[in-house]
Structure formats: structure tokens, C-alpha cells
Amino acid sequence: xxxxxxxxxxxxxxxxxxxxxxxxxxxxxxxxxxxxxxxxxxxxxxxxxxxxxxxxxxxxxxxxxxxxxxxxxxxxxxxxxxxxxxxxxxxxxxxxxxxxxxxxxxxxxxxxxxxxxxxxxxxxxxxxxxxxxxxxxxxxxxxxxxxxxxxxxxxxxxxxxxxxxxxxxxxxxxxxxxxxxxxxxxxxxxxxxxxxxxxxxxxxxxxxxxxxxxxxxxxxxxxxxxxxxxxxxxxxxxxxxxxxxxxxxxxxxxxxxxxxxxxxxxxxxxxxxxxxxxxxxxxxxxxxxxxxxxxxxxxxxxxxxxxxxxxxxxxxxxxxxxxxxxxxxxxxxxxxxxxxxxxxxxxxxxxxxxxxxxxxxxxxxxxxxxxxxxxxxxxxxxxxxxxxxxxxxxxxxx
Ligand SMILES: *Cc1c(COP(=O)(O)O)cnc(C)c1O
Numbered sequence: 569x570x571x572x573x574x575x576x577x578x579x580x581x582x583x584x585x586x587x588x589x590x591x592x593x594x595x596x597x598x599x600x601x602x603x604x605x606x607x608x609x610x611x612x613x614x615x616x617x618x619x620x621x622x623x624x625x626x627x628x629x630x631x632x633x634x635x636x637x638x639x640x641x642x643x644x645x646x647x648x649x650x651x652x653x654x655x656x657x658x659x660x661x662x663x664x665x666x667x668x669x670x671x672x673x674x675x676x677x678x679x680x681x682x683x684x685x686x687x688x689x690x691x692x693x694x695x696x697x698x699x700x701x702x703x704x705x706x707x708x709x710x711x712x713x714x715x716x717x718x719x720x721x722x723x724x725x726x727x728x729x730x731x732x733x734x735x736x737x738x739x740x741x742x743x744x745x746x747x748x749x750x751x752x753x754x755x756x757x758x759x760x761x762x763x764x765x766x767x768x769x770x771x772x773x774x775x776x777x778x779x780x781x782x783x784x785x786x787x788x789x790x791x792x793x794x795x796x797x798x799x800x801x802x803x804x805x806x807x808x809x810x811x812x813x814x815x816x817x818x819x820x821x822x823x824x825x826x827x828x829x830x831x832x833x834x835x836x837x838x839x840x841x842x843x844x845x846x847x848x849x850x851x852x853x854x855x856x857x858x859x860x861x862x863x864x865x866x867x868x869x870x871x872x873x874x875x876x877x878x879x880x881x882x883x884x885x886x887x888x889x890x891x892x893x894x895x896x897x898x899x900x901x902x903x904x905x906x907x908x909x910x911x912x913x914x915x916x917x918x919x920x921x922x923x924x925x926x927x928x929x930x931x932x933x934x935x936x937x938x939x940x941x942x943x944x945x946x947x948x949x950x951x952x953x954x955x956x957x958x959x960x961x962x963x964x965x966x
Pocket of ligand 1: 672673674675677705706707708757761762790791792793794818819
């Protein structure tokens, strides 16, 4: 099929919920993707922070292919080695005790929230409230869009599940006023990704942790975007001197194969008994072997260190653009390879122009350009994107 045939066929048949860029992607190699007409793009969106090893990574491809020949799926009525190994890796790296594997980020959060409700009820029947933050993003199921502190994702889906409260992110006073003995969990992204790469102050999460402890509320961290080494440590929480009670992962966890996971301390996990949660596909050997390969590659290729070093370089380069175009870029922020440049204008035009010139970036929260490239990029790849962005910004200025 040619490009237009694919676009027409999709437009006629796919549910119309995505306003797509007008290209048809065909294959990828490292940090590059190629469209169906053979045009090459440097990919600094990486499937929205998913392709942490880039495209066509040999170890990931090999793990998936060899597992596919053995066993793709068998249900959770049986043990498999890939699932047991993945659970052991997740508990070891997080410092927590019990992992559950599902199929997406929303599902991981849904499981974490179900666990928090059960746990709250072991303390008091009315300990059911969840406090989340404005401008957060936690997924698209009814409960996770209710936790998501952005009305645009909730509009039209009322009645929403009850028991959720929202407070401004990075405002400890607001949490102090909202939290009570009825709170079963405080649910936060350590750095808000989709909301615009919003950073917490140095001590915010420590103060949140202390308030949670005071009220016997769980601290659930959504590291679906910040996890897997992206911010320069395996989990972002490591850089804020705290440990959550529950943490969720998805996006980069299996390098592009659908997966999600939540990991809890023993004390919290004890609130679940046999039959209290489950999944048909979740934790299948194919997805788990992909995740195991991702963890192995991250370790063997020092990708957490690379994310930190390349993140510093990307930040410096974006700041140079900010100096050069002060009328367009007002702020550069982020940690590791989760970075944003805040603009004085909407970002969609710039994203489209970058795409035409062969760079895939993304705009979130209207005016924040977001950069979430694979973790194995080098300085040349960053220079390539920065040069294209420089050209585009120069044309915007006139
Ligand atoms: C992407 C994302 C989700 C939702 O993940 P899905 O796999 O799309 O359900 C939840 N939380 C955060 C922080 C995310 O970035």
C-alpha cells in the first residue's frame, strides 16, 4: 500500500480519537524511524517514552523472537520463568516486596488504586479517599482519568468514580489541608510528564512522605514515564530521598511490548488475598521476557548513567536555544532524558515543521515541547535534533 492508501483506510475505519501526524511509519533502527516512503526521522519521542532501547535493538528482538517460539501466553494459572525473573528484578530494584504485571500504564495504576482501597479498609471503613494532583496524568480508564487532574480527560464521562480529591502539585500546604484520616493514598507522579514536565522542589516528596506517614496514608508514585532510568536513576524517587509504598511502571518497561506493573511493600500487599486481583494477559511470558531483556540491556550498556549524562547535554543545548530565542523559549526544565522547553506560543506548529525536516518531537500541555528519546542516544543524535529545532525556531522568529 502507498502512503495515501494507508491513511484513507485508517481514516475510514479506525475510531476517530487521534489527530495524527500525516506520515505512515514503517520501520526503525536505533534512534531513527523510517516512513513508508523511505524518509528518515530522528525519533526524540520514542513512542512517548516507550522505546527506551530505540528501535530494532538486537537483544530485545532476540528475546522476543526466541520466547515467541517457546511460549507466548499460558495464563496466570501456571508459573513461568520470565514472570518470576521479572518480579524478582522489580522488587530488587525498587526495594519493595511484591510485583504484579499487567498490560498498560492505566491498568498498573488501576491495580495500585484497588490495592490502596483494600489496604485503607484494613485500618478503617471510611479510609478510602485518594488525593491526586492537578495537571497529573494517570491514564484513560474511568478510575485513572478520575485520578488525572485535568478536566479535559473527564468531560462527558460523568458520573466519575467517587473518593478522589485534587490539589496543586508541589504545594505541601495544600496537601496538609486536604489530607486526613480518611485518606488511603496520595497518588503522584514524581515529575509530571504529560502535564508539561513539572518539577517538584527538592524537599516536596520528603514532606509528602512525612504527611502520608502521619496519617497512615499510602504514598503511590506513578513512575510510568519517569521510571526505567529515564531521569538518571532507575526510579526518579531515588533522587528525592524517599521510598513510596507502591510504585507503578509501564511505558519503557518492555521497550515497546505492551506491559504495566505495580510494586508494593509487603505490608500493603498483604491487603490482597487470592482472587482479589487478576489479569488474563498480564505477566505473559512474551511481555515479561521483553522486560527482562530491557533490564539486561540497561545494565550492560550503562543506560541509566547515559540518560543522566545525555540529559545534562540536552539540557545545556536547549538552554543555548533559549538564550538565542528568548522571545520563543521561556524555560527549559527536566531531569535526565525527560526534558521540556516551555514556549510563549502553542507548540504544534513547531512540531510539524520539525517533522518535515526529519525530527520527531512532541508538544504537551499546549506549549511545552517534550523530549523523551531512547536512553541509548549519543551527543551526535542530540546535535541533530537541536540543529533542526534551531532552523525551525529561526523561521518562527521572522
Ligand atoms: C502514559 C502514562 C500513563 C498511562 O499509560 P497507558 O499505557 O497509556 O495506559 C499513566 N501515567 C503516566 C505518568 C503516564 O505517562
